[in-house]
Amino acid sequence: MGSHCDHAHDETGLDAGEIGRALAAAEARCVQQGERMTAPRRRVLELLLQAGEAVKAYDLIARYGLDGVAAKPPTVYRALEFLEKTGLAHRIASISAYVACSVGDRAHAAAFLICDCCGATEEVTPPEGEALQQAATAAGYALERTTIEGHGRCPACRVAA
Amino acid sequence: MGSHCDHAHDETGLDAGEIGRALAAAEARCVQQGERMTAPRRRVLELLLQAGEAVKAYDLIARYGLDGVAAKPPTVYRALEFLEKTGLAHRIASISAYVACSVGDRAHAAAFLICDCCGATEEVTPPEGEALQQAATAAGYALERTTIEGHGRCPACRVAA
DNA sequence: GGCTCAAGTGTTATGAGATAACATCACGTG
């Protein structure tokens, strides 16, 4: 997982039971929205949930096959596109990585805190989206989507470093 | 320049005199900070100012030579790194593009409104940076840099479309 | 059941964005 500094980092992924429940919930949400949770989509979401942090697309590609065989890039990118569209995952533009959504909502704006030390990502949904919305309104802009990402050190790494 | 829709867009770049003044001011700032405004750095900043909107790195590379000869990628990427470090330009992560800074400040956090229609970018410095900072503090994060980008339609394109 | 068509997937190839590594050059300092 993330290793950009010298101290040890805790694992952050969910355990098998939690992943199973999250996948079932995601599938239910898809059915409800008239979307299909197909095999590659489920597999990519599973990999994101296992990681519990932001993951690079090509890491997902490498881990995709249960037998260690990599996927073809479009397989994973198409799944990511779907997961993003349905709000089950998000892209973190500042590091070109992807993360499972941690809120049970459907498609929604998101903001993130990213630890540059251990790679942890924390989704902090609403607060500052509103401030940006105000700035946009003041400037006459009609806002459609936002990218809000803060980089720094998480509590654990502030202590450890 | 930006053309993602069917209606016409105004040119946004500065005129020659304004660019000259902006370059002189940037150079003065560099000297003041003990940095060197070298030829490739000045050239890349000039290209950004001429564009007046976010530009892709490889467009800068293509436009770099006065005789139409492209630069080598590291030439431009190194200049961009310097301009970003000194606060003379910013990277817009959500579209992998770069833009000249529009505030006379030294290195500083920035936020952007980006028109997906005409490509206009507006720097709206502080407002929601503070909200994100608050969220970070609440979560125990020590924030070091932020990426805050809003996408939508600028006033002109809202009318034109 | 069998048609049909839209959505999804597999596959190949390529486009776009960014950096590593190393040789050489320019400049301020002692």
Place this chain on the structure above:
DNA sequence: CACGTGATGTTATCTCATAACACTTGAGCC
């Protein structure tokens, strides 16, 4: 003017992402 640091030139390569096209699957319809 020797020296060392920072900047540049150059080659090669790496990472990120998508275009294009053939094939498959599944829900709705008759």
